[in-house]
Amino acid sequence: MSSMQALLETPSVLVSRFDHGGGPVPAGTAEEVCDHYCINFVDSGEFGLGIGRRFWRLRRGAAFAWHPRTVQRYVHFEGVPADTCMTIRFRDGFEREIEREGWLAGTAHVPVFHPGNRLAFLRLQLDRILQRRSVAALDSWTTELIEAAVRPQLPHRIYDELQLRRHAARVELAHERILLHSDEPHTLASLASSVGMSPFHFARVFRSLIGAPPHRLLRDVRLDRARSMLLDGESVTTTCYAVGFGNLSHFIRSFRRRFGTAPSLLRKKAQAGTSSDVA
Known part of the structure; x- marks a missing residue:
């Protein structure tokens, strides 16, 4: 049974944890129409993500976006443990600014971000912000996240x-x-x-x-x-x-x-x- 737990929010952003449940998810495909701009980090498990004819297999450490009105296909594989994701949903004025500036426009067709140390570091920082429940730090972190998503890093060695x-x-x-x-x-x-x-x-x-x-x-x-x-x-x-x-x-x-x-x-x-x- 899947669940969504809100962890911390500001007027600009809501951070939640999405959990598909304790055991393997039944194999199959489901479609979903995105209704907000979000950036998601896969924290555990594995699943497939498709848009049109393109398909990605996502594992722990991957990051992907939701773009409003985009239809995404989710594929769960037989015997694979359930996934959990950290979801950063942008809200109100900040979401309108993202739309106006086109910062995540490319994610309508390519929602998956290239792996990079910068995004992995930001995910690590988010845990500390959540532990401290620092609203001010979350707003600052969110700005850095958008910047990292808009300006992807050049190819480099990925740290374990x-x-x-x-x-x-x-x-x-x-x-x-x-x-x-x-x-x-x-x-x-x-x-x-x-x-x-x-x-x-x-x-x-x-x-x-x-x-x-x-x-x-x-x-x-x-x-x-x-x-x-x-x-x-x-x-x-x-x-x-x-x-x-x-x-x-x-x-x-x-x-x-x-x-x-x-x-x-x-x-x-x-x-x-x-x-x-x-x-």
């Missing part, structure tokens, strides 16, 4: 479960260090050393799991913090050095490239808005 967990523990330490201490003068060598890895190996593993190299993540975290400071009225020069940039010209160029405007113009617009509110 033991390797993934070992690498994930180290990468998460370095990731947290960047987020909490972005103003410090980090280098690739210092970040790698802090988690006991060589710089080359650390850079490769970090990018594989996080989806961006360490230096790019550090730059983006600094720029996001800079934007907040400028909106609060801080000067450009003070902001530049406070967030960790060592060169003002480099900061201005990076800021303009990221946000499409100069930091001084953003600050002026923020101040003008504040003045009009006061008036």
Whole structure:
């Protein structure tokens, strides 16, 4: 007997566990019309998924999507243990944004994502979010999931479960260090050393799991913090050095490239808005 258990939700997303039951599912084919955008992770068991003339056999670790109005065929094989899946269903405004931007448009015809360390790492992170029942972390994680689905990784070596967990523990330490201490003068060598890895190996593993190299993540975290400071009225020069940039010209160029405007113009617009509110 199948069941769906809601685990955690926000206004943007609902995470549920779908369980086909304890024993083997009777062999056969069933059709279902998808009614929402969802991304699903197969946690156990095995089954077939078909759209039109295409067919995939999915096992533990696979990820696939639902696209509204798409007819999917599910095939269960004789003697194969029942499957369980973690379902991430997008809701309301976020689902409308997915539709409008076409982020999952391709899944109407090819619903199965290529295996990748990034998706496997995100699935691992989801367990920790569910354990902590962190709604804020779930919304942030959901954005990363969509990004990973929209920008698939280049072909690379897939880590087994033991390797993934070992690498994930180290990468998460370095990731947290960047987020909490972005103003410090980090280098690739210092970040790698802090988690006991060589710089080359650390850079490769970090990018594989996080989806961006360490230096790019550090730059983006600094720029996001800079934007907040400028909106609060801080000067450009003070902001530049406070967030960790060592060169003002480099900061201005990076800021303009990221946000499409100069930091001084953003600050002026923020101040003008504040003045009009006061008036």
